[in-house]
Structures are given as C-alpha cells and as structure tokens.
Amino acid sequence: MNNVISIKNVSLTYKERDIFKKIKGVNGNIGVKNVSFAVGEGEIFSIIGLNGAGKTSTLKCILGLIKPDEGEIEVFGKKELKGVDFEKVGYLPEISYYPKSMKLMDLMKYYGELYNIPRGELDEKIDKILNKLGLISRKNDRLEKFSKGMLQKVGIAQAILNNPKLLFLDEPMSGLDPLARELVIEIILELKSKGTTIFFNTHILEDVASIADRVAIINKGKLVEVLDIKKIMLEQDDFLLKNYFIKKVGEN
Template structure:
C-alpha cells in the first residue's frame, strides 16, 4: 500500500443473511478501489447500490463477508483509526434537546479535546456551516438542511484527516448546496481526504476528482470525472461572431473529410447556475423584479396593437 493511499479495498464483499444464516442480499460484491491523499472521491449510485454499506465497512461498523479494507494502512477493525476520521451519516443521529454549541462540545469531549481548544473549534465550525444565528436553538427546531449543517460540523470537530460524507447535501436548497460544496473544496485544499456518497449527479460532477459508480453492489466504472465525462468520438467546435458564409465553408470541409456535422447550436447553462445568478443579482439589486409578459394568441392583437388602435380617432 503506497503512502499516499488512504483507503484500499480488496475483494470487499458483504452479504446480509436472514435469521437462519441464509444469504438474503448481496450488498457489495468484490469491490477493489483505492482513495489517495488529498482527493475528493465520490461513491455514486442509485439507492441500494452499496454506497452506505461501503461506508460502514470502512468505519468498522460492519464486518465484511469476504475481502478486506484498509485505512491508513491499518485494518478497519483497528478502532484507533477513528480518531483521525470524521463521519456524516445519511441520517444524523443527534440529541434533539441540545443546541448547536452544546452538541459540538459534547462530541469534542468524546475526543478528549481541551475546553479552550473546544471553544475555539466550536465557534469556528458553527460559523463555517452558517449556523451562527441559530446556535442557541435546540436541534429539534432545526430543519433537515440545518441538521445536515450541524452534522457536518460534528464530523469536523476532531480535525480529521479523512472525512466520510454520506449524502452531505441531502435536504439543502441550491444555495446551501453550493456553500457545502465550496466548504468541501476548502477541506481538500487543507490536504484532507474526502469520500462522498450520493446519487445527485450535478453535485458529484462539480466537486469530485474521481468517482466510482456502483450498481447492485458491483463496481461499474472508476476514474477521473473529466475522463469519464469526455465523449472521445465527438469533436465540439465553438466560435463567436462567425458569418454564415464561413459556417457553410466549415460544413463543406467536414463533409469532404468524411465527417458528420451533428449540431451547431448555442451553449447552455445549468438550472443551478441560473438560479444562483438570479439570487445573487437580487441581493445586489433589491426590489428589482422581472414581470413576465402574457403570451399573445396567434391571430389576436397584442397589447401594443390594442393600445395603438385605441389611440386612433
């Protein structure tokens, strides 16, 4: 195992059995992968594909049926490794009667962090996840998105080297999702290794360096996001202010070389980018709004035509 390999699985397999010990569900089948230091690694797949099972096997919460998993070059059964790991489960199991500060102090004491250091970390983490205005409210009053934020802060209280995040943006609105993704990038810049699991394609595409696609417990694809998303047999040409005559000439060149022109169109943005741009512009220009004009039916006079006709004698 190389020094820069933080996680390695070899033939990792998990079979859930019924009361009588008979195989019931094969949640994971012969998983082989490596996660390197300082990267954001994504476990991608639909519900039931084995993502959460993989997380629990890495943490030592489950025992493999076959194969093995190593973290920091140590077996996952070595509980000492957990002091170097932060974990955000799919559902945060937090004490609802505590507030945000009390929650983080509680988990900080479990890691035997001194009171002075806890106070500094708690304040920094609450500010980092954007809960300053709600830090004195009990968690039972939190929305699901706010619970994900305090859950993420709890996962970072021990300043971990490896961070495992199961559906980290679940329950967050687009603005909150963008903030959490930026926070994950910041953690990578600090040299931390992050493993994400999820099924939201846009989130994984934006922040992951490499992804593993799981389906029905099997590894279907593994590699860099840029490599997996590049369509190798299609060449895209972008131009600006190109006259029609030049475009016609390009079509002729493509046909002469035996190629096929698939499309010439305008680039598009994403719904997330559009939403965030509108929100940011609204913050810069409060009170400004756009009024949608009612569509006019074919053959019917438009409002301008009606106004023009009414002004005639």
C-alpha cells in the same frame, strides 16, 4: 500518491432474518460483491449508484461499522482502526439522530470531547465552524427547533470539527437548499486544499462532476467502473456524467 483507503475483493451479504423467507430458501440480500478500489491521499472520491446499490454498505465496511464476509480493507495502512485513529476521521451518516432536547452548543461540545479536542481550543473551533455554516446565531437553541436542512448542517459541523485527515460524507447534500449546497461544496474544496481526503456517497451527479477527482459507479452491489472525472472532462468537452451513468447502469 499514498493510498489512505484500500479495499480488495470485499463482499457483504445481509443475512435474512425472516424465518418464513428462510424456509422458502431466501438467504439474504447482497450488500456489495467483490468490490476493489483505492483512494489516494488528498483525493475527493465519490461513489454513485441507485438506491440500494451498495454505497452506504461500502462506506460502513470501510469505517468498520460492518464487518464484510470476505475481502481486505486498509485505512491509513491499518487493517483495523483503534482509539486515536478515529480522532483523525470525520463521519456524516446518511441519517443523523440527535437528542431533540439538546442544545446545539452542548452537542458540539460532546463531539469535541469524543475527538479529544483540548477544552481551551474547543469553544473557538465550534464558533468558527458554526459561523461558517450559518448556525452561530442558533448555538444555544434546542435541536427540536431545527429544520431538516439545519440538522444536516449540524451533521456536517460535527463531522469537520476535528479538522479530519479523512472525511466520510454519506449523502451530504440531503435536505439542503441551493445556497447551502454551494456552501458545503465550498467547505469540501477548502478541506481538500488543506490535504484532507474526502470520501462521499451521493446520487446528485452534478455535485460529483463539479468536485470529485474520481468516481466509482456501483450497481446491484458490484463495482461497474472507476472514472477519472477531471481527465475525462479535459478530453471530452461534451462529457455528461448523467448520460454515462445511465448507460453503464443499464448495461449492468
């Protein structure tokens, strides 16, 4: 299996900006410390951890949104993504910000242009995805009328619009009701069946256990362990990720 993502000995510290804290000797907060792992092509790889553990920091370093202080990162075998590379990547941030006065269809067309999707194909692609996510009847509505869960669906729609080869999802189930969660899981598994590599952060352990191939446990910026979920569940009928996670975080 070829690696789509490879990170080696990556460390990141958020510098302290408060001058009074600096005077007291506070240098900053650790984002991640000496983290290494690889993600294979077509794999669903998840990072789990407590709030502030370093999940989003790791994801942003991989995407190039934050430059780490140390370490090496390769995506698609490249140390730095440029131009056309990003047309193969989908990204749902932890918190999405959209102009409230904008109509859903106009927003999706904007993302379609960013992905360089041909205009002749764009409307059909948008309708197909919005229909799948139950948003087709709202495509001409302004986003100010959307609930939190609906906006989360919008974020997922834009992230998969370009049929990405590599999809990053930061807390994809946030704000979704049970039916919507099941729908998103179905979409993720469908993308995997087509060869998409999926990297997602979450704190919902049940979702990890049901769809991830492997999971990295991160605590206080450090990589605790990478687990092969499918292998463990085959070997241990009573394996519970929740109990295992609590134990590992408690030990670290």
